Amino acid sequence: MKVRIKFSKHGVMKFIGHLDIMRYFQKAIRRSDIDIAYSTGYSPHQIMSFAMPLGVGLESDGEYFDVEMNSMVSCEDIQERLEAQMVPGMHILHVRVLPDNVGNAMASVAAARYRIQFRDNCEPCFDWKSQLASFYQKESILVIKQTKKSEKELDLKPGIYEMYLDNESIVLMVDASSAGNIKPGLVMDAFYKENGQEPPEFAFEITRMETYANAGTTEEPYFVPLDEIEG
Amino acid sequence: MSKLALSDEILLKIEKPARYIGNEVNSVVKDLEDIEVRFAMCFPDVYEIGMSHLGIQILYDMFNQFADVWCERVYSPWIDLDAIMREKHIPLFALESQDPIKQFDFLGITIQYEMCYTNILQILDLSQIPLIATERAEDDPIVIGGGPCSYNPEPIADFFDIFYIGEGETSYRELLDVYKECKKLGKSRAEFLQKAAAISGMYVPQFYDVTYKEDGTILRFEPNMEGIPKTILKNIVMDVTDTYYPMKPIVPYIKVTQDRVVLEIQRGCIRGCRFCQAGQLYRPVRERDVEKLKQYSIEMLQNTGHEEISLSSLSSSDYSQLEELVNFLMVECEKKKINISLPSLRIDAFSLDVMSKVQDVKKSSLTFAPEAGSQRLRDVINKGLTEEVILNGAIEAFKGGWSRVKLYFMLGLPTETEEDIKGIGELANKIAAAFYETVPKEERKGKVQIVASTSFFIPKPFTPFQWAAMNTKEEFLDKAYITKNSIMAQLNQKSIKYNWHEADVSVLEGILARGDRKVAKVIKRVYEKGCIYDAWGEMFKNDIWLSSFAECGVSIPFYTTRERALDEVFPWDFIDCGVTKDFLIREWKNAVNESVTPNCRMQCQGCGAKRFEGGVCYEGQN
Known part of the structure; x- marks a missing residue:
């Protein structure tokens, strides 16, 4: 059966890249002695699928991966065993069994919510708190997206689902599907540009708050956290 | 959450920030309130190399078992962070606490190869510790070196307070106790070093003076102070089963060179190859108990979650319980x-059987190290591998489906002639021919692939070849050219690929390996001109080394x-590694006479290591 595992990643662990986090979990799973299924073939590997890579430098309260289990006592047992293997900065937040008809974690990702904070001395010199609402209310937010081969103009607006001030930070919910993924930095760049500025390098501390699936339709999306998805 | 020595901005700008943040599974964090001695353990190369070293893992585990000590790790910052x-x-910091090295009581540096010497200076410099030991202040860490290169510590003697000669498991506790005592009594650095010099295996370079003859060789090497030993006997663990072994090795986040559980099955080697330094330094052979190793393997895999295990030792085929251990591991690992x-094993029925079970025959290759192209030269170097053995092994393997x-080989061995060199191509050709004779056409999947590699021979201290002349760069390259031509002249040349090493770095390694204290100023100068990471081909700047030798007037x-x-009188003669100089002279003469010496299990050669009262010298006796 397939199990979805939600974890958080904070502190110094933000410097560990996606591939190394996968290796970290493979080893943690071996140490935890949970009965994960392996692929067949010459070099068997654990059957595991991560929802969405988290960029180096970002923290998260809403990361997910799925594993295929041969057998299990309970979700609580898996959570306890894995949690016991975590290093400081990593926590296993939730484990649940997936309904059979739910697609894998990666294919399910539709949106992600981020909290963006300014590093010390990196707060913008324009009145960002009052400008935020008007920026979000714009009809379209055009940016130039650099690809390897060319530049193309892109409207971010349809992919921004929420953007608001929360205490001293900005909360941003954006499209995170494989087709339309928007990086929070891209939105922030546009916000600065709108105010005639350019963000300094390393200005933001970004935390992914949650990763969502779409339980509604394309036209009328209904976003639910990846571990609340129903079959 | 723990603090970091480097800002986010720096960490996000450099390559692989995971090298510098610590926090790995099984890394040890202690409370400063609970400890008395802070020990920074350093491998002077990049994290991925340093983390792959078993010796540090053993000592890290040992130190941290001491309740009063906290041992942390430090590696060379890569050039991006260095800048x-x-x-x-x-200031350079330790991974666990992220505290500056300068605040530590000890900085221990393992010295595994000569080409890391400039990295040692990088470590000291970035730590803001004076490079020259005698210029250090009372509160600077005690800088202590160990590892194979400390068997000729003289080229780097100026930079170290102490060298620990021999195996680390034995004398550190005593050294730490002396240190604590000195600290408590408010003794000076010099007083501590004097007391340290009295402990077994400790060499404190500043307490020795060297005088030279007019020809540059050593006239006298002697203590300059009362109570300092004239010779230093290596430390050695005689019971390698009942000693420290890390049951919880640190698990790195990033992929390191040795990303697996490493099981050291024995120390030492019975073979006595005359070019090999390790084969002499680690005598006598001591095996770990196989039942203990089985238990270690299970426990270490459990504690790390690694998906691979390897066996480590010199000449692993000589481990008497190898079959039992490997059979056990195959069952456990399958589950x-x-x-x-697998380590490279002598090719025989057993190893071929094991290899076919744990490797993909089509992808894996057989490894032979004849080291020399002719039987004559193999007798000179005492490499007991004959053409017949190689060909029979290869034929068996070809029958089993191998085709790589x-x-x-080595070029530049003592007494080598052009005929010996040409033997390399001839041997490779015979192996290729054996393939075509053994495997019928319809069963072949393409050509046999033979890769012949040559390195350049570097005479090392404490080997029978420590008296030998080394070739020049030009001679080396000529010999590589002869090798290449001899391969090209073979019937099966299309099945043979030839690789050879850089010659420049071999020459330099040769200088450093048998260097004396006069070489230190060159190393310092080269470092000051910006050289680090000399072991990394792309960063090795031969011209700076050459010009620095000239500027320092060192030939x-x-x-x-x-x-x-x-x-x-050799610079390293004051060290007693167990093997006597008489034995080495005897072996040097045997080499020149092309006379083979049997291995330790066949017949004792009286090398001197028997005085350690154990290991292979007493096998079958009680």
Whole structure:
């Protein structure tokens, strides 16, 4: 059966890249002695699928991966065993069994919510708190997206689902599907540009708050956290 | 959450920030309130190399078992961070606490190869510790070196307070106790070093003076102070089963060179190859108990979650319980989907059977290290591998489906002739021919692939070849050319690929390996001109090394191409590694006479290591 595992990643662990986090979990799973299924073939590997890579430098309260289990006592047992293997900065937040008809974690990702904070001395010199609402209310937010081969103009607006001030930070919910993924930095760049500025390098501390699936339709999306998805 | 020595901005700008943040599974964090001695353990190369070293893992585990000690790790910052740390005057820090090295009581540096010497200076410099030991202040850490290169510590003697000669498991506790006592009594650095020098295996270079003859060789090497030992006997663990072994090795986040559980099955080697330093330094052979190793393997895999295990030792085929151990591991690893990474084994029925079970025959290759192209030269170097053995092994393997063969040779061995060199191509050709004779056409999947590699021979201290002349760069390259031509002239040349090493770095390694204290100023100068990471081909700057030797007035041929007289006093003669100079002289003469010496299990040669009262010297006796 397939199990979805939600974890958080904070502190110094933000410097560990996606591939190394996968290796970290493979080893943690071996140490935890949970009965994960392996692929067949010459070099068997654990059957595991991560929802969405988290960029180096970002923290998260809403990361997910799925594993295929041969057998299990309970979700609580898996959570306890894995949690016991975590290093400081990593926590296993939730484990649940997936309904059979739910697609894998990666294919399910539709949106992600981020909290963006300014590093010390990196707060913008324009009145960002009052400008935020008007920026979000714009009809379209055009940016130039650099690809390897060319530049193309892109409207971010349809992919921004929420953007608001929360205490001293900005909360941003954006499209995170494989087709339309928007990086929070891209939105922030546009916000600065709108105010005639350019963000300094390393200005933001970004935390992914949650990763969502779409339980509604394309036209009328209904976003639910990846571990609340129903079959 | 723990603090970091480097800002986010720096960490996000450099390559692989995971090298510098610590926090790995099984890394040890202690409370400063609970400990009395802080020990920084350093491998002076990049994290991925340093983290792959078993010796540090053993000592890290040992130190941290001491309740009063906290041992942390430090590696060479890669060149990107190195530049930033210099620019911003950020002191080098330990991974666990992220505290500056300068605050530690000890900085222990393992010295595994000569080409890391400039990295040692980088470590000291970035730590803001004076490079020269005698210029250090009372509160600077005690800088202590260990590892194979400490068997000739003289080229780097100026930079160290102490060298620990021999195996680390034995004398550190005593050294730490002396240190604590000195600290408590408010003794000075010099007083501590004096007391340290009285402990077994401790060499404190500043308490020895060297005088030279007019020809540059050593006239006298002697203590300059009362109570300092004239010779230093290596430390050795005689019971390698009942000693420290890390049951919880640190698990790195990033992929390191040795990303697996490493099981050290024995120490030492019975073979006595005359070019090999390790084969002499680690005598006598001591085996770990196989039942203990089985238990270790299970426990270490459990504690790390690694998906691979490898066996480590010199000449692993000589481990008497190898079959039992490997059979056990195959069963266990199958259950847990763990890969077994085999060391290079003598090719025989057993090893071929094991290899076919744990490797993909089509992808893996056979490895032979004849080291020399002719039987004559193999007798000179005492490499007991004959053409017949190689060909029979290869034929058996070809029958089993293998079609790749790796061959390792050395060029520049003592007494080598053109005929010996040409033997390399001939041997490779015979192996290829054996393939075509053994495997019928319809069963072949393409050509046999033979890769012959040559390295350049570097005479090392404490070997029978320590008297030998080393070739010049030009001679080396000529010999590589002859090798290449001899391969090209073979019937099966299309099945043979030839690789050879860089010659420049071999020459330099030769100088450093048999260098004396005069070489230190060159190393310092080269470092000051910006050289680090000399072991990394792309960063090795030969021209700076050459010009620095010239500027310091230090002759290169004196160290390399000069054949030494039997009565010459060597810079390392004050160290007693167990093997006597008489034995080495005997072996040097045997080499020149092309006379083979049997291995330790066949017949004792009286090398001197029997005085350690154990290991292979007493096998079958009680």
